[in-house]
Amino acid sequence: MQEHDISWVRTEMALAETAPRSQTGLGAWVRKNLFATPFDSVLTIIALLAVASFLPRILDWLFFSAVWTGTDRTACLTTEQGGQLPAGWSGACWPFVSGRFGQFMFGRYPMDERWRVVLTGILFILLLAPLLIPRAPFKKLNAILFFGVFPFVAFLLLVGGAFGLRYVETPLWGGLMVTLVISYVGIVVSLPLGIILALGRRSHMPIVKLLSVIFIETVRGVPLVTVLFMASFMLPLFVPPGTSFDKLLRALIGVALFASAYMAEVVRGGLQAIPKGQYEGADSLGLGYWPKMGLIIMPQALKLVIPGIVNTFIGMFKDTTLVLIISMFDLLGVVKQNISGDPTWATPQTAKTGYIFAAAIFWVFCFGMSRYSQYMERRLDTGHKR
Amino acid sequence: MTGEHVLPGLLSCRNNKTKAGRDRHQVKGNHVSEHVIREESVRVPLIYDPRVRSIFFQLLLVALLALGIWWIVDNTIENLRRSNISTGFAFLRGRAGFDISDRLIDYTSDSSYGRALLVGIANTLAVAAAGIVTATILGFLVGIGRLSQNWLIRKLAMIYVEVFRNIPPLLVILFWYQGVLAVLPNVRDSLSLPLGSYLNNRGFYFPKLVWEPGSGLILAGFVAAVILSWYVARRARARQMATGERFPVFLTSAGLIIGLPLLAYLVSGMPVSVDYPQKGTFNLTGGTNIKPEFLSLYLALSFYTASFIAEIVRAGIMGVPKGQTEAYSALGMSSNDGLRLVVIPQAMRIIIPPLTSQYLNLTKNSSLAVAIGYPDLYAIGGTILNQTGQAIEVVVIFMTVYLSISILTSLFMNWFNTKMALKER
Known part of the structure; x- marks a missing residue:
């Protein structure tokens, strides 16, 4: 080894220069993100003007000018309409929501029995929450309780008629409770039914395949309203004369069948994305059809289509509102009934207030579901995506 | 389906190339091949034959379905008979008797x-x-x-x-209908919008174009412009393919489609008039109403x-x-x-x-x-x-x-x- 004079090599690293003034700080951010080009600047200014004109008005309507207390419509009427507020006033009428809150949640469910609904709700949350948190233990037991045992407990609690609980007939049900019942049943029924239909559609047996295709395509081709209509008008014709059919049950059947057709298509997408080698691998291990599907194909396929499944759930949750068309009262139905059929709160602002309240509740549920699905998607991503 | 009856041992036995693997599977392999020989001499029982099983299950499915449909049809006929409803589409010729406010084709309550x-x-x-x-x-x-x-x-x-x-979506529909449009002012205090249109709780009123005789020329001009633009686009494409030169197709077409009808409008003596909605005490007359x-x-x-x-x-x-x-x-x-x-x-x-x-x-x-x-x-x-x-x-x-x-x-x-x-x- 030969000694070199290496004095021309720096012995210590030069300190990094700070970025130029024009590239840092708020000014640079604004220039880059809001005023990059002349066209951008025009857009920004228009958008700023729009926000500046609408946002204060919306906030004012929702909070600052809104009425918060009152017992009936006079609280939310202007002087020319026979109330106290100054002429030209416009704002939300929140006492309408707080006064009718019980109805929005439970419908006409008897006052003394509402603890049963609350208890069911608490049980639902207690079972659902650990199921959603990936780190919580006892997943299998939890799932069995949630999907297998909870429906029966909930049925007993909500319907009653045994163990000293008063019988509450379903026409008294209403509000958010009905929305959640329909969604829960829809989800619990449609997923397995959808999987079976998807497998049927990909089956090698021609008759099974044909029947699945006919069912899926017919249901997907018509609006849910038509399916509900069929369920409410034609199901009673199909059963032996004299048998009565619960209205809620009819709606549940309609929603579940409708959702399972959509679910089948989502699951089929997942099945198609599984490479043929996986099927052959399972075959070569000597697995029969059901173990092959249950142990090898389905876990992979379902994982692929989680976003699609949750989208179907969200769609179904939103679609539960349609039961108001066959005159049942879910959350939206109750709100609408209180707006158009109740003179106690008939003011020009009632409708807007009520619908915004309902929209907020639906929005929270749907947004929560979509965010959770994104989280799950990231968590389950094994990095094998092509 | 076809793979269901491949014997697991058979495959692993054939695939063992390494010596160790062969040794390990020696005993099992012998056992399996004996098994295979036995299996070949005795035929596969019918209930394990995939084709037979598939046919059996499909027949079962069809039978169950037919039974279900028969049950439903039977009940339906019985139900319909009890409530005295005749089946068939003959009712479509009957008089409807109800009115429809919003319609695009002629209809009265006397229609079918x-x-x-x-x-x-x-x-x-x-x-x-x-x-x-x-x-x-x-x-x-x-x-x-x-x-x-x-x-x-x-x-x-x-x-x-x-x-x-x-x-x-249903909530959005109801919000617009009951929350926004229903609380608009009534006809007397209609909100005036630009271009002579009005908004009130009976809907949106805007001016209507009245086509007087002679306005056919405008339509003809429009049709001619569309055909010409198509032709220009075709020629421009052919030219670009041949020579690489480009031609401003979009501007030409826009000019044609606006210019020709306008020219026709002027030539034919401006035969189009505008029918503005007029505000009355109880109603707005004229114009188009949505x-x-x-x-x-x-x-x-x-x-x-x-x-x-x-x-x-x-x-x-x-x-x-x-x-x-x-x-x-x-x-x-x-x-x-x-x-x-x-x-x-x-x-x-x-x-x-x-x-x-x-x-x-x-x-x-x-x-x-x-x-x-x-x-x-x-x-x-x-x-x-x-x-x-x-x-x-x-x-x-x-x-x-x-x-x-x-x-x-x-x-x-x-x-x-x-x-x-x-x-x-």
Whole structure:
């Protein structure tokens, strides 16, 4: 080894220069993100003007000018309409929501029995929450309780008629409770039914395949309203004369069948994305059809289509509102009934207030579901995506 | 299905190439081959033969289905007999007896049920077509907005999408109908909007163009302009293919389509007059009126579907690899040309299939009209059912019409999709 004079090599690293003034700080951010080009600047200014004109008005309507207390419509009427507020006033009428809150949640469910609904709700949350948190233990037991045992407990609690609980007939049900019942049943029924239909559609047996295709395509081709209509008008014709059919049950059947057709298509997408080698691998291990599907194909396929499944759930949750068309009262139905059929709160602002309240509740549920699905998607991503 | 009866040991026995593996499987292998020999001499029992099993299960399924249908049909006939409802479509010729306020084709309460259904179908198609056009334009704008360089635009587009995607369409319809349009001022205090149009709780009134005799020339001018533009586009393309020179097709066509009808209008002595709505004490006369039912349904469906279309557009544009953008810049194309000739044609391939299903969804969602009393197919069918009790026939009509609309839209979009698809050798 030969000694070199290496004095021309720096012995210590030069300190990094700070970025130029024009590239840092708020000014640079604004220039880059809001005023990059002349066209951008025009857009920004228009958008700023729009926000500046609408946002204060919306906030004012929702909070600052809104009425918060009152017992009936006079609280939310202007002087020319026979109330106290100054002429030209416009704002939300929140006492309408707080006064009718019980109805929005439970419908006409008897006052003394509402603890049963609350208890069911608490049980639902207690079972659902650990199921959603990936780190919580006892997943299998939890799932069995949630999907297998909870429906029966909930049925007993909500319907009653045994163990000293008063019988509450379903026409008294209403509000958010009905929305959640329909969604829960829809989800619990449609997923397995959808999987079976998807497998049927990909089956090698021609008759099974044909029947699945006919069912899926017919249901997907018509609006849910038509399916509900069929369920409410034609199901009673199909059963032996004299048998009565619960209205809620009819709606549940309609929603579940409708959702399972959509679910089948989502699951089929997942099945198609599984490479043929996986099927052959399972075959070569000597697995029969059901173990092959249950142990090898389905876990992979379902994982692929989680976003699609949750989208179907969200769609179904939103679609539960349609039961108001066959005159049942879910959350939206109750709100609408209180707006158009109740003179106690008939003011020009009632409708807007009520619908915004309902929209907020639906929005929270749907947004929560979509965010959770994104989280799950990231968590389950094994990095094998092509 | 075919793999079910391959014996597991047989495969592993053949595949063991290593000595160790052979040794390990020696005992088992012998056992298996004996087993195989035995199996070959005795035939596979019928219940393990996949073909036999498949036929058996399908027959079972058909039998169960036939039994179920027979049971349903039997019950239905019995139920119908008890409630004295005759089956068949003869009721369609009966007098309807109800009025329909919003209609596109002639109809009076003396018309037949069949005519009423036609009015309903026309209304469904009208609201669906208007909604599809608006939702597409709005959806593309918002979708592109979500990819904008501009932070503010991006965030506003995101808020729009997240709000409307997560609220039930029916709620939006009711909000417009009962929350916004129903509390508008009455006719006497109508809100005046630009261009002589008015907005009040009976809907939206805007001026109507009256085509007087001689205005046929304008239409002729328009048709001629369209044909000429098509011809120009064709020639320009041929020329570009042959010589590489480009021709401003868009500007020429725009000039033709605006200029020729305008010329015809001037030449024929300005035969078009405008009928402005006149404010009376109790009503607005003249002009065209769009009813609040149509307006709220149309607005709600467009806003709701646009949020989905925006996401589809965003996914489509993001699905075009970045290399394509870099490639057209490297070729020296301007970003406008690049977007129009490179990115959008490729994005459209990703966008079209899900866009089709959004169009179908919008059409199906138009059946929510029944909640606010817009007389679409579903609402009219429901009225007819209440009057005649012909549940099965009405449901069959619903299914037929909606399924045909679905199939026609899919066929059209599939044709469009093949036209846009990658042309490979």
